[in-house]
Amino acid sequence: MHHSVIKPNSWVALKLPSGVTRVIQVTPNTSISLGKYGTFPANLILERPYYLTFEVQDKLPEDSFSRLRVVPPSELYADVFAEEDAECANPAAGPGSNNDAVIATAEGEEFSLVDAESGNVIARSTQEVIDENARQKLTQAEIEELKRDGTNAGKDVIAKLLLSHAALDQKTSFSLSKYKLLKTKKYIRRFQVLPIDVPTFSNWQLEERDASKILDIRAEMMGLVGCWGNVHYGGEDVFLEDPKATTEQGEEALAPLQEDLLAGRWLVVDDTGGLLVAAMAERMGVLYKEDDETDEAAEEEEEETEQKDTERADGQQQETTSDTTSLARHPKRPRDNKSRDSDFAVPFSQTNTITVLHGASQPNLSFLNYWNFDVTAPQHPPHPLLNHLLTLSWLQLLKPELDTSYSTPPLTADPETLSIWKPSRRGNFHRKRRRYARVRHIVDSTRAGNFSGLVCASTMDPISILKHALPLLAGGAPVAIYSPSLEPLATLADCFSVARRTAWNSGHVAEIQGKTAEELEKWEGSEQFPLNPTLLLGTSIQTSRARKWQVLPGRTHPLMTERGGADGFIFTGWRAKPAEGKIAAKGKFKRRKVEETVSTPASA
Amino acid sequence: MTGTMTRPTVSPFLEPGLHTKPRSLAILQLSRDNLLPIYLQEASGEHDGYAEGAVVNTRYGSFPHSTMLNVPWGSQIRASKVDTGSRGRKRKRGPKDDASRDDAEENQPETTDNNNATEATRVKQAVADDSGFIHVLPPTPELWTQSLPHRTQVVYTPDYSYILHRIRARPGSTIIEAGAGSGSFTHASVRAVYNGYPSSAEDRKGKVFSFEYHEERYHKMKKELTDHNLDGLVHLTHRDVYNGGFLIDGTSPEADAIFLDLPKPWEALPHLSRRKPQTEAKEGEEWVSPLNPKRAVHMCTFSPCIEQVTRTVSAMRRLGWVDIDMVEIANRKLHTIRDRVGLHYQTDRGVNVSPHDVEEALDRLAEIEERVREQAARPRNGEDGAEDADTVMKNGDVAVKKDDDKASAAEQPPYQTPWVDGRLITKGEPEIKTHTSYLVFAVLPREWTEEDEAAAFAKYPCGKEKAVVGSMDKQTRKKERREQLQKIGDRKARRKERAEKIAEAVE
Known part of the structure; x- marks a missing residue:
């Protein structure tokens, strides 16, 4: 149940270097194609653990298929480690000083070419805008050829691209790493397998498929709805x-x-x-x-x-x-x-x-x-x-x-x-x-x-839902209603406003006179009181948003852009069992005026 | 219901049942954001000087526990008339206290053989007050988080709901929580992993392993867990995890998820490895990992400062954690109000008596002008014209108002119902939390050795691939589609055939 290994015929998400997620069903004895990132037999990921990063290797002469290699984290983070180490070498001690806490890192192959250099590149004060096409000496045809014949899971392509960049020595270390990242995303033949659980699936649906199909519900809202719905x-x-x-x-x-x-x-x-x-x-x-x-x-x-x-x-x-x-x-x-x-x-x-x-x-x-x-x-x-x-x-x-x-x-x-x-x-x-x-x-x-609770994420009017759903809830049961936009929830919250509750309790609303508690529980709604305002307690509306950050040595900041669109809001409250008969709040605040005004429509 | 019958110790957080129960936690909602956690007690005689047994006194009235017991959750409870004044005097009287208790019960025959029964009959029946009420709610982690006694900074619902979602805390999971703090995260996480109480020591169920360094906080927390019947589900340890690690009596809790609310998460991280970290001093001794060896482990650290984050992330990378992701959560609460602007409103709180649109302003201005002209046309008594114009202006203003009042009283007044008047608007809270903490998420995949790989390869040999999944070239896709359509066609044909056969048989 908790995704220990990849089971046959289960759905998985493949995360590609470009950031794209592919959701596929892993059928035994099929090949999985990742387009430009390569093709490999599905059997090679069956019964393997989730969250590992695999690299599609070049076909060996004796094999009819590409084998996979598990990329160790030390290799994934080689760039960052090199930077941290360079920082450490400087007298100004950086944050990377806890090297001794490393589990023996199996030294993987790295883009030796760049790493050796990255420390040497001198940061320049004046950053020129580097026009990529003008500075790249390889022609598109040459790159295509490299991609076709290129070996070593795309690393050769990246290395050659970097080498043949005319302005490489003019780049600051930051822009260099940015350039490398860009090229890596494009050419490195790696992927990661994630289990299809609710967070992964909804993220994929939201970011890459049709967000409107899931009413733009983000992970933050999903968490809130689940918790407030208890x-x-x-x-x-x-x-x-x-x-x-x-x-x-x-x-x-x-x-x-x-x-x-x-x-x-x-x-x-x-x-x-x-x-x-x-x-x-x-x-x-x-x-x-x-x-x-x-x-x-x-x-x-x-x-x-x-x-x-x-x-x-x-x-x-x-x-x-x-x-x-x-x-x-x-x-x-x-x-x-x-x-x-x-x-x-x-x-x-x-x-x-x-x-x-x-x-x-x-x-x-x-x-x-x-x-x-x-x-x-x-x-x-x-x-x-x-x-x-x-x-x-x-x-x-x-x-x-x-x-x-x-x-x-x-x-x-x-x-x-x-x-x-x-x-x-x-x-x-x-x-x-x-x-x-x-x-x-x-x-x-x-x-x-x-x-025990009511949870909604619906395109229907929440008032009409609550009209029929509220009587079905046990006392004290939570209500959590998600809506991509605020307006329906605001109208709903207004049905339970203090003014409405006070008027309802004061005994001056003609429509509810002489009704039993049971009848009031199943209140069918009137123009002024679409819902029985005493049936929900502590109603409130909220929204949450997670802001993502990039954490890199010396370059930690919030991401520059994120998904916009519907914010998403949730309405929460608890089902109350109102006491029978007229009930008044204690306190000095005299609601004389309100009561008076309530009586007017009753007499009219 | 039967569940709670057979296991009377189920926490009210997990299975509250339909009614309030004695000796169980309940959350009293006094007003909107004013929550009070109490343990309901059965009245067994006078308590603390109150004839009604235990009583909760609030500024919304007094509420004897007896009025809140065995009622449906969510019930609105009326305040009771409780004698709070003479309580102090009575108590001083000491032994005589019993004799002079209550006039109403004087007639009752005193039974001496059963002391308990006597006490019970002596409990005064609560009498409802004219005004004042509260609601009694079943405890949930959300209500508890709002009402718990603060010991440290609290992890609030917007944060913990997101964290639990991301670290895949699900029924049956095992969670390590370091820095139990005030216990808000503990309660939320135990709800997330709960899938029943373990019936024996071997029975593995969802569980929270909580660690607290501060001794006083540890004891308070311990008592709270017992009071909330969470003992079998939360294992609380008093320990400094930087040095002591996360093992329970030398064995691994086999955690699936980890939440670290510590000042220096990077000092605790080496203990949370799959293999022995290099820094461990003790040589020779067998090192046990506190993590579940069969699953990827999800972690979240909770740190308020960016410097903590940088060090934590750096340590995570070195220890092989992947998918490292840092976010902060911004939560906003919104209030809805009726924004009432308009000249026709009576002056009231929250009402802005000024024109609500240009037309209303225009009408009023025109009316004033007209009055001024009328006034000017009238024969004057005084000599000073300028001064007069001013007073006229004022009088005109007043006159207009009076007139308006009369007019609206005559016709159907549209503004007599404050709950439907005005425009419905939403507003943020007066004060918002702009920063709680940075959340760093990371995943540590399962270990995968050469032998594991060889075994998996033997079980699923390659080379017999029949089809391609994923991105296909156009031709293959077309071919598949054709085959699919063919199949549907076949099925339809067969169905038709069958229908014919049935028709024949019927004839």
């Missing part, structure tokens, strides 16, 4: 007992809802394509499959996925086989939800769950594919999200009677009829009954409320 592991899994319903039994055989078992459940509205759900699942420990098992287990899994792939390949086979037969073929598959379950067995845990409310008829959680979870797959290989992710539409939540899959009573059939049916019809029969039980459980348990 999203964490919600307790050990608890499963309802299988009601052992026979095929003749209808809805009366459904497992009854046990409200006291429900705990550690979070309500989510996610319009980031599943990224928010992934972030929450990561915090709750249900995003990654356990891969700490023995190698054998891993191999088994591999076999299974292979089997699945062949199944996929002939789609017809999969579509026609009934569920029961497919269960028989994969006795191992329902490891998590016992193999002999009846149709009405609830596959979901009662604790540690994420309930996703979606506006379309199907939730859009496509990004979960990067964690090998496909919400649309009918038969899914084991994944922790299967038992912990519940999805329902707003219609199913608010008007379940209008939803066909909820309100249509389940099919029933006696075993004899069933046995003479075609396998496909039988499969459909079971599938429908299972879906019915699942939808029933999801809708009923969601409507039972008492959620």
Whole structure:
């Protein structure tokens, strides 16, 4: 689960010297091409640790492929070390004086040419603007040729480029290192493999793909939403007992809802394509499959996925086989939800769950594919999200009677009829009954409320979300709503303003007179009071931004440019359980005036 | 719920349940940013001179614990009428105290056989006050960070939320934290790594290994952890990590992530290596790494000064840490207010009685002018014209106002509801934190030896590559697309065939 080594068929991010990230699935026995940075067999990074920097080496005459070399950190930082050492050699002691703290550095090959020189270059006071094209004596054709024939993972190219730079000795040491960095980024054939976890993935999506798809949610905001939403592991899994319903039994055989078992459940509205759900699942420990098992287990899994792939390949086979037969073929598959379950067995845990409310008829959680979870797959290989992710539409939540899959009573059939049916019809029969039980459980348990928190990153109006979601929260449950822009959150915060709360509590609002506490909890909203202002406490809006710095000897400063665009804001608060009846604050501040003005619209 | 039943020691930070419980931490929200952590006590007789048992006195009223117990979290609690005045006098009376306790309970028969029961019945029922209320909230690291007793500088939510996200603190991880300080990061990190309490010593669950150098702080922290039922999840050690390192009784905590809030992180860094650092004096003895040998380790150091950062980063590079990245977090809180500008408002706090647009200004000016002209047209009594014009001006002003008031009172007043009036605006806090600390992030990959490489190469031999992933040339991409389309076509054809068959069968 914690990315110890690169597993077959997992998604990884390859960080290239140019700063570009490539996200690919590492399939065994394929080649991975990095364009100008070279091509290598995927098998060479399988079962290797993450975060290492590899160098694509030149093809050996006896090999048909390029081998990889792990670049030691001493080589990665050779330039900085050389600078620090030069600084140390000067009488003015620099910060690099803790050389003795080094783990024996295996001396790697370096661009001897430049390093020897970098100390000698005299810093010039007048910096001339060096026009690169004018000073570079190699022609483009020559460079192309070098790139083609160049060996030593691109280092030769860089060295030759530097050597043939006419103004090399006119450069200051700073501009020299800058020039070298520029060329290194372009030609060195190195890459680093990062695991696809939520921080890496969202960074990639934000910086290199379509940021608007994830509502421009930056790592800072993701962290804040998770913390203010108090999203964490919600307790050990608890499963309802299988009601052992026979095929003749209808809805009366459904497992009854046990409200006291429900705990550690979070309500989510996610319009980031599943990224928010992934972030929450990561915090709750249900995003990654356990891969700490023995190698054998891993191999088994591999076999299974292979089997699945062949199944996929002939789609017809999969579509026609009934569920029961497919269960028989994969006795191992329902490891998590016992193999002999009846149709009405609830596959979901009662604790540690994420309930996703979606506006379309199907939730859009496509990004979960990067964690090998496909919400649309009918038969899914084991994944922790299967038992912990519940999805329902707003219609199913608010008007379940209008939803066909909820309100249509389940099919029933006696075993004899069933046995003479075609396998496909039988499969459909079971599938429908299972879906019915699942939808029933999801809708009923969601409507039972008492959620541990609400987390949102949605394009919908937050007021309309809270109107229906607030009554479902347990007392004291946190609310954390992300929005790329401030305005929707400001309007929302205004619904809970002190003036509104005071007026509401003063007992002068005509609309709420004579309403019970329960009715007020489900307040439908009026023009003046879109939400019951007493249902949320300590509402506040905030934003965070991380400013990146460059840390180099003598050149430490914030980065000159960073991503702009949407800032991102979060709204936070806690669900309150207001006391019944009129309630007044203590204190000298007399709110006479307010009360008077409140009474006016009441009488009018 | 059953979880909390079987394990009554689960921290209220992790599984608070639905209701407040006795002997458990609760956070009282007195006002917006005024939070008070308290441990709720069951009333078992008089406490500290109060007949109602333990009482919290605030400027928003008095709140006996009994009114806050076994209520849903988030409940609004009314203040109670508590006798705070006679408390001092009563206490001085000492033994007689019991006899003169409460008029209401005089009639109750005294049972002498069960002392506890007697005490319990003696607890005065709290009587609700006319005004004043607070809310009782379940503890979370965020609320705790806002309300905890300060011992050192606190790592606030904007920083720790980002740090925990970046150092990949997840359920099941092991975290080393050096410089426990006030404990805000400890609470946040234990929530992040929590995946259940270990059932035995061998049971490996998410855990925080915390180190504190300062003895007094260590003891306070220790007590806090016990009070919060976090003992099985946080291992607190009193140690100077610069010299003592991070091992627990000589064994490795196998950390996956590290957070260093120390003045000199570079002095602690050598201990956090995979192999024995050269500086270690003790020769011969076996050196144990405190890191998880199977995973890449993520680290964050928290330093306020740039000089600390330079030295830390330099030391990290020499020790083989990669992906070194330094950031600082700027957090802003925003308040929303109704900005009310306009002549039609009554003078009130936060109202700016001046024209809210050019039209309003224009109307008013025109009106004044008209009045001045009217006034001027009237026959004068006095001789001095100039002085008169001035007074006229003033009078006119007043007249306009009066008129406005009347007019608006007559029609439907649009400004009687301060919560919808004016323009909704946002404003920053009056004071902002511009710098907390610099955060340096780094990753130490797993060790990878020649043997490991040979084993992996044997398991996944190369040379049988079937396809190319990643950037493909145009032709290959086209070919793949063609094949894909072909497959879909086949499937459609088969589906059609099947549908026909079914139709036949039905007939």
